[in-house]
Amino acid sequence: MIGKVVGQLACSAELAALRQQLTGVEAERDRALQERQQVLRGNIRVMCRVRPAHQQQQSPSRSPAATAAFGAAHGSCIGYPLEGLLAVHDASTARQREFEFDAVFAPEASQQQVYEEVSPLVRSCADGYNVCIFAYGQTGSGKTYTMDGPADNPGINTRALQELFSIAADEVDHSWSFQVAMLEIYNEAVRDLLAMSASIGGGSGAASAAAVAAAASAHTVEVSGLPAGELPPNMDRVPGLVWRKVSNTAEVQAALREGVRARATAATALNAASSRSHALVSVKVQGVREGKAFTAMMHLVDLAGSERVDKSEVAGQQLKEAQAINKSLSALGDVVAALQRRGAHIPFRNSKLTQVLQDSLSGSSKVLLSRRQWRLLRPSTQEPAAAFEGLSHPLQPHGPADILKDHGVID
Numbered sequence: 241m242i243g244k245v246v247g248q249l250a251c252s253a254e255l256a257a258l259r260q261q262l263t264g265v266e267a268e269r270d271r272a273l274q275e276r277q278q279v280l281r282g283n284i285r286v287m288c289r290v291r292p293a294h295q296q297q298q299s300p301s302r303s304p305a306a307t308a309a310f311g312a313a314h315g316s317c318i319g320y321p322l323e324g325l326l327a328v329h330d331a332s333t334a335r336q337r338e339f340e341f342d343a344v345f346a347p348e349a350s351q352q353q354v355y356e357e358v359s360p361l362v363r364s365c366a367d368g369y370n371v372c373i374f375a376y377g378q379t380g381s382g383k384t385y386t387m388d389g390p391a392d393n394p395g396i397n398t399r400a401l402q403e404l405f406s407i408a409a410d411e412v413d414h415s416w417s418f419q420v421a422m423l424e425i426y427n428e429a430v431r432d433l434l435a436m437s438a439s440i441g442g443g444s445g446a447a448s449a450a451a452v453a454a455a456a457s458a459h460t461v462e463v464s465g466l467p468a469g470e471l472p473p474n475m476d477r478v479p480g481l482v483w484r485k486v487s488n489t490a491e492v493q494a495a496l497r498e499g500v501r502a503r504a505t506a507a508t509a510l511n512a513a514s515s516r517s518h519a520l521v522s523v524k525v526q527g528v529r530e531g532k533a534f535t536a537m538m539h540l541v542d543l544a545g546s547e548r549v550d551k552s553e554v555a556g557q558q559l560k561e562a563q564a565i566n567k568s569l570s571a572l573g574d575v576v577a578a579l580q581r582r583g584a585h586i587p588f589r590n591s592k593l594t595q596v597l598q599d600s601l602s603g604s605s606k607v608l609l610s611r612r613q614w615r616l617l618r619p620s621t622q623e624p625a626a627a628f629e630g631l632s633h634p635l636q637p638h639g640p641a642d643i644l645k646d647h648g649v650i651d
């Protein structure tokens with residue numbers, strides 16, 4: 241009898257071990273599948289999220305039939321005919337044009353639904369790949385909402401770190417470390433927001449405008465121009481940048497809040513709108529995989545508003561800001577185009593933004609590929625012209641002109 245029980249116990253222990261092995265194999269297979277899917281879908285993915293319309297943007301003049309026909313309960317000229325397709329209806333010509341994306345999110349999409357599309361990229365960062373996620377769009381289109389989001393319904397930044405923590409918790413046999421840094425690029429100057437926050441008391445507003453301006457200049461940092469292969473093993477492209485170790489969501493949110501406050505305080509002191517700068521949350525993931533130590537970088541980027549400013553309408557500081565934004569967004573577009581052409585020369589040095597991001601755009605070594613993703617966010621709008629303007633930008637995978645030509649918007 242005892243022998244039988246011992247036999248049964250041994251059997252169930254063996255079964256449990258086998259089950260555990262099977263789970264491991266399944267997880268490995270899922271990861272490989274996901275990886276393969278990423279390769280098939282390409283390294284650059286473009287998604288589009290349409291922000292809910294504000295009350296005053298709803299169109300009372302659109303006939304109920306037209307609204308229903310276009311599926312636009314939001315009183316918008318934008319429709320969602322099929323998965324991955326966004327349609328813009330031009331009532332004046334009665335024509336509808338469609339734009340294709342890797343994913344399209346209608347206004348009712350939740351932060352979680354948006355995050356789920358991004359999640360495979362975050363997982364690949366935990367596998368040692370460099371990743372870049374951008375929010376691109378006009379002012380007010382929802383970039384900050386999508387990346388940062390309200391505290392009780394956070395966006396991609398917090399959710400990405402939560403997922404990294406949960407991967408680390410599931411894989412206890414690997415050692416992990418996570419650090420975050422925050423940068424702002426304003427008029428081609430790169431600022432270390434966490435360092436600034438420390439010197440102005442967390443950006444609580446107590447410091448005088450002069451002290452904040454002095455801190456902003458003191459924490460303006462240099463970006464190394466070294467090729468990826470020559471960077472130190474910790475991949476610090478910005479020497480001396482403050483990295484904050486984080487191991488739970490509360491620590492992440494505290495760090496993000498500090499950086500956001502420092503950015504807003506600097507903007508007030510410098511009399512600028514914070515949306516006129518690019519904001520970067522950089523995440524450094526260090527771990528050991530199959531006995532080998534790796535460092536992977538993920539940049540989560542809230543780009544400055546993309547609208548083109550007519551030079552005749554602005555002057556002085558605003559003109560300088562607009563020029564700096566146009567320059568850096570064009571530089572980003574040029575880098576993407578050169579990478580897609582597999583050009584011998586990739587013009588990273590043409591802007592601070594592309595210099596800071598270069599390791600995550602090009603792949604940091606022969607072994608580790610780079611993953612990048614572009615997000616496009618549009619305001620829900622009644623005006624087809626504004627929607628087309630929003631859809632023409634330098635970061636389209638095929639280039640704005642190609643897409644607009646393909647769709648007959650321009651000749």
Ligand SMILES: Nc1ncnc2c1ncn2[C@@H]1O[C@H](COP(=O)(O)OP(=O)(O)OP(=O)(O)O)[C@@H](O)[C@H]1O
Pocket residue numbers: 290291292347377378379380381382383384385386514515544545
């Ligand atoms: N999906 C959404 N659901 C609810 N509210 C949203 C959503 N997206 C944006 N908003 C709201 O719309 C307003 C503008 O959004 P947000 O500040 O994110 O725009 P932005 O693109 O960052 O603009 P800027 O270029 O000026 O920084 C905010 O009040 C934000 O809370």
Ligand SMILES: [Mg+2]
Pocket residue numbers: 383384385515542
């Ligand atoms: Mg914003």
